[in-house]
Amino acid sequence: MYWAFEELRQLGFGFVSGSTNQKFKTILDENNIKEIEKQHLPEGINNSFKNGGYNTYITTNEIVLYRVYGLTPSGQAGAKQFGAFATTEFA
Numbered sequence: 012m013y014w015a016f017e018e019l020r021q022l023g024f025g026f027v028s029g030s031t032n033q034k035f036k037t038i039l040d041e042n043n044i045k046e047i048e049k050q051h052l053p054e055g056i057n058n059s060f061k062n063g064g065y066n067t068y069i070t071t072n073e074i075v076l077y078r079v080y081g082l083t084p085s086g087q088a089g090a091k092q093f094g095a096f097a098t099t100e101f102a
Contacts, residue, residue, distance in 0.1 A: 037099035
């Protein structure tokens with residue numbers, strides 16, 4: 012059984028995308044990251060960046076990362092639980 016977002020919202024579940032980002036988002040800037048020697052990535056990941064360009068950073072403070080995984084709203088397989096990608100924005 013699948014529920015439409017509007018049905019879940021009317022039941023008190025869910026949220027409007029972006030409504031909590033400002034509260035939980037970590038801004039990554041010169042105050043909490045430091046550029047380090049470029050770490051080489053597998054070709055498939057490297058090619059996912061525009062023109063294969065990226066830099067490598069470490070955090071200088073603790074940050075919170077979020078990850079959404081599981082089925083997509085249409086029931087298709089989505090991101091895997093132990094995948095490599097995360098965000099500083101509440102999803």
